[in-house]
Amino acid sequence: xxxxxxxxxxxxxxxxxxxxxxxxxxxxxxxxxxxxxxxxxxxxxxxxxxxxxxxxxxxxxxxxxxxxxxxxxxxxxxxxxxxxxxxxxxxxxxxxxxxxxxxxxxxxxxxxxxxxxxxxxxxxxxxxxx
Amino acid sequence: xxxxxxxxxxxxxxxxxxxxxxxxxxxxxxxxxxxxxxxxxxxxxxxxxxxxxxxxxxxxxxxxxxxxxxxxxxxxxxxxxxxxxxxxxxxxxxxxxxxxxxxxxxxxxxxxxxxxxxxxxxxxxxxxxxxxxxxxxxxxxxxxxxxxxxxxxxxxxxxxxxxxxxxxxxxxxxxxxxxxxxxxxxxxxxxxxxxxxxxxxxxxxxxxxxxxxxxxxxxxxxxxxxxxxxxxxxxxxxxxxxxxxxxxxxxxxxxxxxxxxxxxxxxxxxxxxxx
Numbered sequence: 001x002x003x004x005x006x007x008x009x010x011x012x013x014x015x016x017x018x019x020x021x022x023x024x025x026x027x028x029x030x031x032x033x034x035x036x037x038x039x040x041x042x043x044x045x046x047x048x049x050x051x052x053x054x055x056x057x058x059x060x061x062x063x064x065x066x067x068x069x070x071x072x073x074x075x076x077x078x079x080x081x082x083x084x085x086x087x088x089x090x091x092x093x094x095x096x097x098x099x100x101x102x103x104x105x106x107x108x109x110x111x112x113x114x115x116x117x118x119x120x121x122x123x124x125x126x127x128x129x130x
Numbered sequence: 131x132x133x134x135x136x137x138x139x140x141x142x143x144x145x146x147x148x149x150x151x152x153x154x155x156x157x158x159x160x161x162x163x164x165x166x167x168x169x170x171x172x173x174x175x176x177x178x179x180x181x182x183x184x185x186x187x188x189x190x191x192x193x194x195x196x197x198x199x200x201x202x203x204x205x206x207x208x209x210x211x212x213x214x215x216x217x218x219x220x221x222x223x224x225x226x227x228x229x230x231x232x233x234x235x236x237x238x239x240x241x242x243x244x245x246x247x248x249x250x251x252x253x254x255x256x257x258x259x260x261x262x263x264x265x266x267x268x269x270x271x272x273x274x275x276x277x278x279x280x281x282x283x284x285x286x287x288x289x290x291x292x293x294x295x296x297x298x299x300x301x302x303x304x305x306x307x308x309x310x311x312x313x314x315x316x317x318x319x320x321x322x323x324x325x326x327x328x329x330x331x332x333x334x335x336x337x338x339x340x341x342x343x344x345x346x347x348x349x350x351x352x353x354x355x356x357x358x359x360x361x362x363x364x365x366x367x368x369x370x371x372x373x374x375x376x377x378x379x380x381x382x383x384x385x386x387x388x389x390x391x392x393x394x395x396x397x398x399x400x401x402x403x404x405x
Contacts, residue, residue, distance in 0.1 A: 031324070044271040047342065091155070095162060102166040103173070107271040120159065124152040 008075040008125045015068030015118040022061035022111055026051070034110050045109035050100045060097070064115055067093070071122055080129070087126040090119040175348040177265045177274040185352065186263050190278070192355040193246070194253035200370060202396045203361040206403075207371025209247075209340040213379050215405045216319055218332035223291020228384050232280060232294040233316050234326035237267035237302050240339035241326040242277035243346060246354070247372035248328065249278060254377055254391045256287020263351055267300050272343035276351045281305060289387050290331075290380060297325075328376075333383035334404065340375060341368035374400055 025032045026046065034042035045051065052059055067090055074083050094116045101108050181189060223229035232248060234241030242265065249258060260283045266275040280294035295308045308316065320327040324337040345368045346354055357365035378400035381392035391397065 031322075039269075039271060041271050043338070048344075095159070098163060099166055102163065103170050105271070106170055106174070106273065120155075123155060127155060128148050128152040 004125055004129060005075055005078060008122055009072050011118050011121050011125075012068045012072035012075060015115055015122075016065055016072070018111060018115045018118065019061045019064030019068060022046070022115070023059055023065065026059040026061065032109075032111055039107050040110060041107040042109040042111055044107035045101055045105050045112060048100075048105045050104060061115075063093075068118070075122075078129075083126045083129075087123040091123045094119045174268075174273050177268060178276055178350040180263055181351060186261070189263070189351050189355045190249075190258070190261050193250055193358055194258070196250065196358060196370070198394060200359075200361045200366070201374055201377075202394055204367055204370040204374065205396045206374060206400060207367035208364075209368060209371030209375055211375055211403060212336040212338055212340055213330075213334050213375055213404055214336065216329075216332060216335045218318070221315070221329060221332040223293060225291055227287070227289065227291045228331035229291040229293055230331065230380065231312065231315060231329040232292070232326060233308065233312065233320070233328075234280075234294075234296060235298045235302075236264055236279050236281070236296050236300040236305065237270060237298055238325050239266040239270055239272035239275045239343040242266040242272075242275035243339040243341060243343040244326045244328070244372070245277050245280070246346075246369045247340065247376055250358075250369065250373040251376035251380065252285060252287075252290075252292055254373075255289045255380065255388070256285055256292070258283050258285050260284050264300055266343070267302070272347060275343045275346050276349060276354060277346075278351075290384055330376075330379045331383040334379040336376075336379075340372035345369075378404055 022032065032042045032046065034040075050060075053063060067086075071086060071090070074086055097112065097116065101112065221229045221231060230252065234244070236242075249261065252258065261278045261280070262282060264277060264279045266272065266277065268274055279296055281296045281299075283294065285292040293312070295306050295312060297305060297307070299305050315329055315332075316323075316327055319329060319332075319335045320337050322337070326337070326339070328336050330336075345365055349357070349365075354365055354369075357363040358369060360366055361370070374396055377391065378397050381387075381397055382401050382404055386392040
């Protein structure tokens with residue numbers, strides 16, 4: 001298996017792990033292990049109304065689990081057009097979530113940022129792949 | 131036989147290097163983040179102008195003389211019940227009465243939010259004097275949340291004692307230091323160091339704010355106080371709901387005294403939700 005594909009699958013699985021952690025935190029009702037300093041506050045972000053999918057009580061991290069899981073599956077048997085389309089969907093979602101964190105909530109959640117970074121890495125691998 | 135013409139060589143077409151698209155995406159993201167930061171800076175409310183001493187007294191009077199019917203009308207409102215039972219030697223103040231202990235800081239927006247219901251709840255058992263107005267930090271989440279500070283406040287009551295520690299001012303400069311006994315309470319019941327931390331007589335403890343500080347975003351103290359007069363307002367449902375939960379905890383810890391407060395239907399109902 002080419003090295004980039006393997007990296008992409010591992011990054012996807014890391015994304016699944018981070019998203020599962022955030023989902024467990026949401027349903028268990030405790031504050032994630034996260035420093036609170038200035039504008040860094042996982043609690044502020046995860047307790048905001050934007051932490052759940054609009055109109056539901058489902059945390060957005062569940063969508064993260066799905067996205068990363070599908071991403072891992074796509075990278076196992078890659079088709080360029082599908083990978084690009086899926087990556088762009090992820091990138092647009094990350095841009096929206098960055099807008100929510102920075103503009104609407106005014107705080108940054110480090111765990112969410114980790115998940116966003118993993119999405120961006122997958123997008124860069126998909127776009128840069130020959 | 132004609133001479134064979136040399137085979138035309140196709141001019142190589144310069145291909146876009148592989149790194150260009152990823153670099154463009156990273157650059158685009160950086161520009162978007164910068165734009166979001168500018169928008170955030172633009173929409174961040176400025177600190178409301180500090181009211182005069184006379185106006186402060188009026189605002190405090192407004193929020194500490196709300197009619198009992200309003201407390202009953204709101205009940206828990208939209209407040210999150212963060213009150214957890216704890217065990218330990220009953221916490222008593224200098225006068226021997228059970229004590230409510232508050233530990234927070236002026237920069238902290240969650241402390242800013244939680245002081246409103248704490249003042250309202252405590253005022254049902256006694257009287258504050260020396261409350262001053264302030265706002266949370268301009269550089270933290272929920273910037274410039276309007277609130278009061280306990281730094282120079284005193285509290286008198288025939289039912290309960292109140293002690294407070296504001297560890298820093300709104301610019302995070304050191305302000306007050308807890309005593310060894312108070313630090314022990316924080317270490318024992320708030321090991322995560324979350325503020326605000328409120329200990330009700332070592333019977334109940336709560337950390338954090340029972341409602342989001344965003345509820346007060348961009349409002350003046352006067353506007354918040356006025357909103358509290360309307361039990362259906364967002365602010366009343368959050369703040370008075372939180373005050374009712376705090377009142378219920380105090381009532382339960384303090385043998386339901388005084389009856390005029392603790393026997394109200396809303397408090398009785400909320401006490402059932404406290405373990």
